[in-house]
Amino acid sequence: MKHLNVYLMLIGFSIFTGATFNLAKYTIGYFSPSSAAALRFGLAAVTMLIILICSEGIKKSQLKKNWVSYIILGIVGIFGFNALFFVGLKYTSPVNGALIMGLNPLLTTIFARMILKDQITKKQVIGIFFAFIGALLVITKGSIQTIETLSISGGDLIILAGNVCWALYGVLGRRFVKDGTPLSTTTYTMIIGAVSLIVFSFITSNPISFSNIPIRAWGAIAFMAFFTSVLGYLWWNRGMKEIGASKTSLFFNLVPVVTMIISYVIGTPITVFQIIGAVLVILGVLTASGVISIPKNKYSNEKHSVVK
Numbered sequence: 001m002k003h004l005n006v007y008l009m010l011i012g013f014s015i016f017t018g019a020t021f022n023l024a025k026y027t028i029g030y031f032s033p034s035s036a037a038a039l040r041f042g043l044a045a046v047t048m049l050i051i052l053i054c055s056e057g058i059k060k061s062q063l064k065k066n067w068v069s070y071i072i073l074g075i076v077g078i079f080g081f082n083a084l085f086f087v088g089l090k091y092t093s094p095v096n097g098a099l100i101m102g103l104n105p106l107l108t109t110i111f112a113r114m115i116l117k118d119q120i121t122k123k124q125v126i127g128i129f130f131a132f133i134g135a136l137l138v139i140t141k142g143s144i145q146t147i148e149t150l151s152i153s154g155g156d157l158i159i160l161a162g163n164v165c166w167a168l169y170g171v172l173g174r175r176f177v178k179d180g181t182p183l184s185t186t187t188y189t190m191i192i193g194a195v196s197l198i199v200f201s202f203i204t205s206n207p208i209s210f211s212n213i214p215i216r217a218w219g220a221i222a223f224m225a226f227f228t229s230v231l232g233y234l235w236w237n238r239g240m241k242e243i244g245a246s247k248t249s250l251f252f253n254l255v256p257v258v259t260m261i262i263s264y265v266i267g268t269p270i271t272v273f274q275i276i277g278a279v280l281v282i283l284g285v286l287t288a289s290g291v292i293s294i295p296k297n298k299y300s301n302e303k304h305s306v307v308k
Contacts, residue, residue, distance in 0.1 A: 006242050007289065009235035010251040016228040018258025022266075023220040030217040033086040035208055038194070038201035039221050041078060044229035045194035048187040051230075056183060063188070069176040070188040077169025078193020078233075083200060084162030091155025098256055100159045102135040105288075107167040108249035115171050116245065124246050127288025131253040134280030138256045142273020170240040170248065182237040190233060243289075250288045253281050 027036045052058065063070075089097050105128045112118040140146040169189075177185050239248035257278045264270045 003243050006235075006239050010239045010248060011254065013232045013235045013239075014251050014254035015258050016232045017252075018255045019262055020224050020228045021255075021259045022262055023224055027217050027220045027224075030213045031208060031221075032201070032205035033089075034083070034197070034201040034205045036221065037082050037086065038197045040225045041082070041190060041194040041197050041229055043222065043225035044233075045187075045191045047226060047230050048183075048190050048234075052183055052187045056181060059184070062179060062184060065178045066176075066180055066185075066188075069172070070185070071192050073169055073173055073177075073185070074189040074192025075196055076165045076172070078190055079196035079200070080165035081162050081169065082193075082197065084158050084165060088155045088158035088162060092153050092159065096153070096156050097159045098139045099136065100156060101163055101166075102132055102139070102253055102256070103160075104163055104167055104252045105131060105246070105249040107163060108171060109246040111167050111171040112245040115175050118244060118246060120246070124250075124288045127250055127284040127286075129284070130280045130287060131250055131284030134277040134282075134284060135253045135256050137273045137277025137280065138260050139277075140273075141271045142277070167249065170236065171245050173237065174240055174245060182234055182241055186234045186237050190229070247289055250285050254285060257281050 024036065031039070085097070085101075109118075109120060109124060109128065113120055136147075173180075173185055173189075236248065239251070260270055260274055260278065
């Protein structure tokens with residue numbers, strides 16, 4: 001199968017990101033959200049820089065061509081996405097936040113069409129539809145009451161802005177970064193984003209007594225830094241470069257499925273609707289990725305051959 005390695009990487013991204021929701025919930029019991037983000041991306045940026053120096057080296061010509069793009073992408077895709085997401089969650093429910101993030105494949109596909117002039121195929125439209133409906137069932141557990149009580153708040157708009165930032169991160173990277181590798185793009189944008197988050201943390205959070213923080217909380221920060229941020233962002237950018245923005249973004253809808261599975265493992269029951277939703281998400285991803293083919297209408301083909 002073509003691009004099999006990339007698809008496996010994106011599944012890995014979904015697994016790490018899905019685990020992050022549970023880990024982040026645990027860590028904010030000891031850190032403020034801005035402090036946790038600053039520590040996570042600070043560690044990730046240092047790690048990425050070491051990997052870049054040891055593997056590709058720092059290329060001045062690459063920096064000269066792309067320094068403006070790296071700054072914009074770092075502020076938009078790392079600082080903007082994370083800061084807006086955490087701030088938005090203060091003013092809305094986790095269900096609303098997760099559903100809004102479930103719109104990411106649609107937003108990314110629209111931006112890819114507008115900015116990159118990518119073609120939107122029938123498979124992608126069907127895949128996005130199935131994946132979103134599946135994510136809706138997973139997040140709401142199929143509860144009509146949950147869906148009926150959803151309302152739009154200022155926090156929802158803030159999270160939507162964060163979602164736009166994440167969609168633009170991949171699309172603008174493909175459009176404006178010249179001669180950059182996924183590793184170099186991830187490294188430089190993460191450095192910019194980490195610095196921004198550290199400054200934001202100093203401004204918005206109170207000093208932390210590190211002596212009172214258990215080793216497990218530090219372990220959660222380390223996991224999010226090395227796996228979700230380093231490998232996750234690196235694999236995401238690899239997917240954007242090799243299979244395109246629309247197909248890559250669809251893997252974001254696997255995240256609530258992973259979170260559901262992890263929650264089940266640690267004791268949270270799951271419903272039949274969530275299982276159906278998980279199947280629909282996987283079906284949507286497979287359809288948009290081209291693994292599942294859509295049968296053609298034989299009657300339309302016959303009609304076409306007659307006209308010929």
